[in-house]
Amino acid sequence: MGSSVHDWLRKIRVGYVPRVTTPLLEGAARGVLEQFVKKGHVVLSAPHGEVDVLLTTAVYGETINWRDALFFNAKRSLGLQTQPTVFTLLHIRPSQLNDLLAHLGRVLNKETADPADYPFAGLSPRAFTTLHEQGRRGGPLLAALRLFQCQTMCVRLMVLVGEDYPLEAYTCDLVGAHPRTVAGQLEAFYEDLMLRIVTAVSTREITAHERVTPDIPQVVWKALSTPAAMQVAGLEFGKRQFFTDMVVVSNLVAVPMLNHAISRQYSEGCFATWEPRLEALITTITGSARPVNKGRLTEDELAVITGVRPDGLGARVRHVEGKRNDPPSSEAVELVEMDAPLPRITLSWGAGAGALVPVARSKLHGHRGVRSFDPQRVEHVYLPAPYYRYPVSCSTEAQARAICEAFSHSQALQNPGDPRQIVFTILPGHGVVIVEKWVEGKAPFQVIWEAMDDGSLMIDSRVPQGRLSYRLDGAGRMILEEE
Structure with missing residues (x-):
């Protein structure tokens, strides 16, 4: 996939701090970390010093308190020199995703948002209005991804769909991007996810006007x-x-x-x-x-x-x-x-x-x-x-x-x-x-x-x-x- 990779990617330092584990998450984390090593990046046995990316894990249906979320406290809780970019690997089973998208597809047909249609844990009382607007604009999947971001207390997600092995993944960010990667050959699948992470952290903001x-x-x-x-x-x-x-x-x-x-x-x-x-x-x-x-x-x-x-x-x-x-x-x-x-x-x-x-x-x-x-x-x-x-x-x-x-x-x-x-x-x-x-x-x-x-x-x-x-x-x- 050489011609499809940016020529400005840099080498990064990666840490892994799992919060929860499943066979799929164990395999995915191992696969992605192996690709980092294979491409010459530094994977730390324990996060320390300057860390560019911190990988963590979550499973659909569980909500994470913001006080425990690495997105907010990685630098302090791990004693790092810098606040890393946190990516959460989120495991959701195909039946769970299908049921969620079917439900959202039904309620998004309504022009006016109804709080009773969004009975999800981990949300603020007004969240249903945003989820409804996002879903009306971008479809049930975008609304689902906003829900996942809220429940995991993390902006950058890799939503891994599968039972014990991944079938596909969606890579999410703040503005609502959610490109899909199909898990055909697993090594290529994990290489793709690794490259998406490196791409995200290899550029810099240009807002210092x-x-x-x-x-x-x-x-x-x-x-x-x-x-x-x-x-x-x-x-x-x-x-x-x-x-x-x-x-x-x-x-x-x-x-x-x-x-x-x-x-x-x-x-x-x-x-x-x-x-x-x-x-x-x-x-x-x-x-x-x-x-x-x-x-x-x-x-x-x-x-x-x-x-x-x-x-x-x-x-x-x-x-x-x-x-x-x-x-x-x-x-x-x-x-x-x-x-x-x-x-x-x-x-x-x-x-x-x-x-x-x-x-x-x-x-x-x-x-x-x-x-x-x-x-x-x-x-x-x-x-x-x-x-x-x-x-x-x-x-x-x-x-x-x-x-x-x-x-x-x-x-x-x-x-x-x-x-x-x-x-x-x-x-x-x-x-x-x-x-x-x-x-x-x-x-x-x-x-x-x-x-x-x-x-x-x-x-x-x-x-x-x-x-x-x-x-x-x-x-x-x-x-x-x-x-």
Whole structure:
């Protein structure tokens, strides 16, 4: 599987602290750890010092108290120098999973969540609303995975389905990714799980944004049309239900120290558009610190990005006088960095006439998929191949790199005269990134929402979890096919 593996993976230190055991878990842990050793990683007989990954175990149906969860206390309880990334191997039997998915499939048919339909242990009183919303968007399996995360008190799970031997596994993360690995040949199965773990910890977050001066005077900010256009775009996408509900973690579990281990909530997406007068992107702020309703944006929920830090660890941000100035979305770096390999054009119309601007005017990201599109108006671009086999999470250096490379190969963007006005790519397990070009007479994002309305771009609530392609049908449309 060489060509499907990332070339930036690093060697890591792994510890194993089982909490419970079954024949399946014993075999799986041994198989995965053997693959770590085989590929040159360090497997510690007892976790000590600096540990990158800690494996632990759980079985479906048992709830773990947060005080006992390694996700919260591994560093302190094991005397480690760093807090490792914890992966829980969760054993669920096929009959248990089938019964759970059948139950969730029935209750998710209801438009309104009923707490009586979610009688699961280990949840907060409000958890049923989030489980219902997640299941309505992503299907019974996504709702089940959120339940597993709550009961195990762990974000990263490898859900192993089988009796004494695994039949399949689902690898889960915070944003709801759940790619499936089939246990055909067991050594290849365990190698795949090992590579998913190494992929997750080999990249770094790039959210250390830095403030640059001078601040933008309030009189300049008020004279811009872009902030109001961003608010209008939020309303328009809200009408079309593009943005999913923000997941508030405290609605799922009641954990006093939760905010020290994970953001209180995570965002449902972001969007940004270029402002010629500032020579910068106006973008939505991060949702990790405070709730942000993209459909009801205020000016305090906008940020200004001028570029990327020289070390790549975050974006360069200008503050606006008299505004709250929260940090931009976690995707800030990729939103601005994708312009670097693309051409710039000279605007011939509007308030920015004469300005040299990126060929990509506006960018939209959401936890959605694309079911089909009109190839006469829309172009799809692929990520590098390894990202379909081994997806990465949001706000990471790896995801920013993948997005930049994908859009750098866009024929519609590299050739500004190409009649296709919209380009998109799919991030497996995560969502879609959509870009629009400058079109005279159109407001920011108008090209995108009109394409949604006329069917040129058909948005789907389900996000592909792995390899995908689009095939041309008899009507001249490109139709999604998942592999």
